[in-house]
Amino acid sequence: MSSADSGTKTGGGRALSPRTGRTVSEADNILFSTLTMNPQALHLDEAWAAQQPFGQRLVNSLFTLSTLVASRSRS
Numbered sequence: 001m002s003s004a005d006s007g008t009k010t011g012g013g014r015a016l017s018p019r020t021g022r023t024v025s026e027a028d029n030i031l032f033s034t035l036t037m038n039p040q041a042l043h044l045d046e047a048w049a050a051q052q053p054f055g056q057r058l059v060n061s062l063f064t065l066s067t068l069v070a071s072r073s074r075s
Helices: 026-035 046-050 061-073
Strands: none
Touching: 026 061
16 A cells, blocks of 8 residues: 555545654753764753854754654655
8 A cells, every 4th residue: 555545535636644743852952962972052052042143052953864864764
Protein backbone atom coordinates (compact mmCIF):
# COMPACT_ATOMS: atom_id res chain seq x y z
CA MET A 1 0.00 0.00 0.00
CA SER A 2 1.45 3.40 -0.93
CA SER A 3 1.48 6.38 1.42
CA ALA A 4 -1.21 8.00 -0.73
CA ASP A 5 -3.49 5.00 -0.11
CA SER A 6 -3.11 5.28 3.67
CA GLY A 7 -4.38 8.87 3.80
CA THR A 8 -7.85 10.33 3.92
CA LYS A 9 -9.40 11.13 0.52
CA THR A 10 -10.57 14.69 -0.04
CA GLY A 11 -13.33 15.87 -2.35
CA GLY A 12 -10.75 16.72 -5.02
CA GLY A 13 -9.30 13.21 -5.02
CA ARG A 14 -6.13 14.18 -3.14
CA ALA A 15 -4.98 12.01 -0.28
CA LEU A 16 -3.99 13.68 2.97
CA SER A 17 -1.45 11.85 5.07
CA PRO A 18 -1.11 12.49 8.79
CA ARG A 19 1.77 14.75 9.69
CA THR A 20 4.59 13.47 11.80
CA GLY A 21 6.43 16.09 13.73
CA ARG A 22 8.25 16.99 16.85
CA THR A 23 8.13 19.96 19.18
CA VAL A 24 11.64 21.12 20.02
CA SER A 25 12.01 22.11 23.66
CA GLU A 26 14.54 24.26 25.45
CA ALA A 27 15.97 21.11 27.02
CA ASP A 28 16.52 19.55 23.56
CA ASN A 29 18.57 22.56 22.47
CA ILE A 30 20.64 22.72 25.66
CA LEU A 31 21.30 18.98 25.75
CA PHE A 32 22.24 18.79 22.07
CA SER A 33 24.53 21.83 22.32
CA THR A 34 26.19 20.35 25.40
CA LEU A 35 26.56 16.85 23.91
CA THR A 36 28.13 18.25 20.73
CA MET A 37 30.42 20.49 22.83
CA ASN A 38 29.04 23.65 21.27
CA PRO A 39 29.40 26.38 23.93
CA GLN A 40 28.06 29.16 21.68
CA ALA A 41 26.16 31.62 23.89
CA LEU A 42 23.57 32.11 21.16
CA HIS A 43 22.29 28.61 21.99
CA LEU A 44 22.84 28.55 25.75
CA ASP A 45 22.79 32.04 27.33
CA GLU A 46 19.31 33.54 27.39
CA ALA A 47 20.43 36.98 28.63
CA TRP A 48 23.16 37.34 26.01
CA ALA A 49 20.99 36.01 23.19
CA ALA A 50 18.23 38.51 24.10
CA GLN A 51 20.60 41.34 23.09
CA GLN A 52 21.28 39.84 19.66
CA PRO A 53 19.29 40.55 16.46
CA PHE A 54 16.97 37.53 16.91
CA GLY A 55 16.17 38.52 20.50
CA GLN A 56 16.21 34.98 21.86
CA ARG A 57 18.24 31.79 21.90
CA LEU A 58 18.45 29.88 18.64
CA VAL A 59 18.16 26.14 18.21
CA ASN A 60 21.43 24.53 17.23
CA SER A 61 21.43 24.19 13.43
CA LEU A 62 22.81 20.64 13.53
CA PHE A 63 19.89 19.63 15.74
CA THR A 64 17.50 21.20 13.22
CA LEU A 65 19.16 19.36 10.34
CA SER A 66 19.22 16.06 12.23
CA THR A 67 15.54 16.34 13.10
CA LEU A 68 14.64 17.18 9.50
CA VAL A 69 16.63 14.25 8.08
CA ALA A 70 15.11 11.86 10.63
CA SER A 71 11.57 13.02 9.86
CA ARG A 72 12.09 12.65 6.09
CA SER A 73 13.57 9.17 6.41
CA ARG A 74 10.34 7.87 7.98
CA SER A 75 8.27 8.60 4.89
